[in-house]
Amino acid sequence: MGGGEQATQKQAAMGKLTARERVQELLDADSFHEYDLFVEHTCNDFDMDKKRLPADGVITGTGMIGGHPVSVFAQDFTVAGGSLGLAHARKITKVMDHALKMGMPLIGINDSGGARIQEGVNSLAGYGEIFYRNTIASGVIPQLSVILGPCAGGAVYSPALTDFVFVVDKISKMFITGPEVIKTVLGEEISMEDLGGARVQTEITGNAHFFAESEMECMGQIKRLLTFIPWSNKAPALALPPRPPKVSFDIERIIPPEANKPYDIRDVIRSIVDNSDFLEVQERWASNIVIGFARIEGQTVGIVGNQPLVMAGVLDVDSSDKAARFIRYCDAFNIPLVTLVDLPGYLPGVDQEHAGVIRHGAKLLYSYSEATVPKITVILRKAYGGGYIAMCSRHLGADFVFAWPTAEIAVMGPEGAANIIFRNEIQTAANPDEMRKKKVQEYSEKFANPYIAAANGHIDAVIPPSETRASIVHSLRVSTNKTEIRPTRKHGIPPF
Numbered sequence: 001m002g003g004g005e006q007a008t009q010k011q012a013a014m015g016k017l018t019a020r021e022r023v024q025e026l027l028d029a030d031s032f033h034e035y036d037l038f039v040e041h042t043c044n045d046f047d048m049d050k051k052r053l054p055a056d057g058v059i060t061g062t063g064m065i066g067g068h069p070v071s072v073f074a075q076d077f078t079v080a081g082g083s084l085g086l087a088h089a090r091k092i093t094k095v096m097d098h099a100l101k102m103g104m105p106l107i108g109i110n111d112s113g114g115a116r117i118q119e120g121v122n123s124l125a126g127y128g129e130i131f132y133r134n135t136i137a138s139g140v141i142p143q144l145s146v147i148l149g150p151c152a153g154g155a156v157y158s159p160a161l162t163d164f165v166f167v168v169d170k171i172s173k174m175f176i177t178g179p180e181v182i183k184t185v186l187g188e189e190i191s192m193e194d195l196g197g198a199r200v201q202t203e204i205t206g207n208a209h210f211f212a213e214s215e216m217e218c219m220g221q222i223k224r225l226l227t228f229i230p231w232s233n234k235a236p237a238l239a240l241p242p243r244p245p246k247v248s249f250d251i252e253r254i255i256p257p258e259a260n261k262p263y264d265i266r267d268v269i270r271s272i273v274d275n276s277d278f279l280e281v282q283e284r285w286a287s288n289i290v291i292g293f294a295r296i297e298g299q300t301v302g303i304v305g306n307q308p309l310v311m312a313g314v315l316d317v318d319s320s321d322k323a324a325r326f327i328r329y330c331d332a333f334n335i336p337l338v339t340l341v342d343l344p345g346y347l348p349g350v351d352q353e354h355a356g357v358i359r360h361g362a363k364l365l366y367s368y369s370e371a372t373v374p375k376i377t378v379i380l381r382k383a384y385g386g387g388y389i390a391m392c393s394r395h396l397g398a399d400f401v402f403a404w405p406t407a408e409i410a411v412m413g414p415e416g417a418a419n420i421i422f423r424n425e426i427q428t429a430a431n432p433d434e435m436r437k438k439k440v441q442e443y444s445e446k447f448a449n450p451y452i453a454a455a456n457g458h459i460d461a462v463i464p465p466s467e468t469r470a471s472i473v474h475s476l477r478v479s480t481n482k483t484e485i486r487p488t489r490k491h492g493i494p495p496f
């Protein structure tokens with residue numbers, strides 16, 4: 001089956017597996033049940049009535065991964081470039097409907113030249129029917145898109161509507177308008193790789209969530225993700241026996257004594273989660289914030305942490321977008337949220353203001369406030385200004401807020417604050433530098449600690465780092481029956 005010997009060889013020469021090989025690699029052995037093998041197009045234009053397109057260029061069906069059911073489709077580039085006509089689209093929508101009805105994940109493998117040009121508006125209709133279902137299924141079942149070839153034109157909008165996008169170096173290419181159009185319209189030359197290759201989509205645009213060096217590595221990433229996430233919004237994620245973090249991560253020694261020295265927030269994460277096992281999402285983009293899945297006492301949690309290693313962990317347009325969407329994902333699938341806070345605030349500057357940091361930053365406030373899953377926050381070091389509020393503060397509905405003794409909770413950092421509120425005293429002092437130092441010190445002693453917030457009940461307890469895991473474990477245990485009633489509404493209007 002497929003598009004014949006020559007097309008299959010061409011596929012292999014590009015370092016790509018065939019659609020059928022991909023399905024086999026992804027699913028448990030002998031678990032694939034194929035549907036609609038004999039469905040083909042009914043188009044008569046442009047001599048299409050003389051063209052046989054086996055399986056209409058897409059393989060669809062259901063199978064198992066790790067013994068759990070999934071719906072899959074895999075576009076077959078060897079058949080008319082995997083282009084999407086109406087029959088091809090209807091095969092896909094059939095497995096989408098199955099996935100939604102049965103409550104199982106949908107995994108789509110994309111390798112296609114886009115809308116089948118000969119079928120005209122019928123191809124567009126097919127895409128529309130897919131986008132509609134992507135949207136209806138959003139937050140009900142997990143939807144995973146795997147880009148293993150071109151994903152051109154409007155075709156990119158199906159992956160963009162799904163939860164997680166997987167790409168492979170040198171193989172994946174995603175773009176709305178291709179190099180030829182860009183050359184015609186703008187006179188600019190660019191390769192497909194530089195326009196929308198795997199690195200571009202994971203490092204610059206944030207469109208893709210997981211980057212792999214090979215198709216096999218990509219399949220492994222999909223299977224690993226599926227061990228962490230629930231398989232529908234009605235089922236809990238797979239629970240594993242609890243395991244302590246590895247002893248090599250000593251939580252007491254991660255934060256440097258100097259307040260401005262960076263450290264890797266992932267070390268903190270690994271020192272509190274089961275077996276120190278952390279699956280980072282969108283690792284290569286907006287890395288001033290870290291998001292991902294882990295387990296605590298065997299149960300999946302979603303983790304959001306500022307990353308002091310990158311731009312001191314500030315919030316900006318991209319990191320707000322990244323975290324906000326992840327929080328909504330966790331909330332939709334009933335995954336408790338653990339937030340680790342260490343940030344100097346929002347990134348100042350004209351670029352950020354003009355890029356819409358107000359609108360994007362608001363997404364973070366919205367998604368934390370909207371989320372009704374258990375929300376646990378630990379303030380490690382800096383929590384200044386809007387950043388303090390935005391990073392799942394008590395005021396946005398955090399259920400449990402802990403702070404380490406190193407926490408500094410204030411409207412802004414001591415330097416900036418002292419310069420403003422003691423401006424006159426500093427300017428008129430005989431030695432302004434001395435006076436500034438004294439005032440910074442005075443401000444630090446008063447505010448750069450967690451005790452004022454603790455005295456006001458904004459945090460529940462000041463804990464040593466070594467008690468972090470135990471505090472989170474206890475919080476999760478007592479929140480298993482959490483319910484939070486919200487006013488009836490059709491839906492809110494988030495700032496996107």
Ligand code: HXC
Nearest residue numbers: 080081083112113114115116117118127150152153154155
């Ligand atoms: C019909 C297509 C096709 C398409 C490729 N083929 N794309 N047939 N409709 N959209 C066919 C080719 O004619 C060829 O057939 C075979 O697939 C393999 O294609 P090649 O061009 O030989 O492959 P390659 O050199 O690897 O280039 C791949 C490609 C290129 C970069 C994807 O084919 C390409 O640019 N295709 C068009 C991409 C595009 O602009 N699509 C429409 C976007 S508009 P033979 O018979 O020779 O083997 C769109 C609107 C959707 O998608 C809107 C929804 C909202």
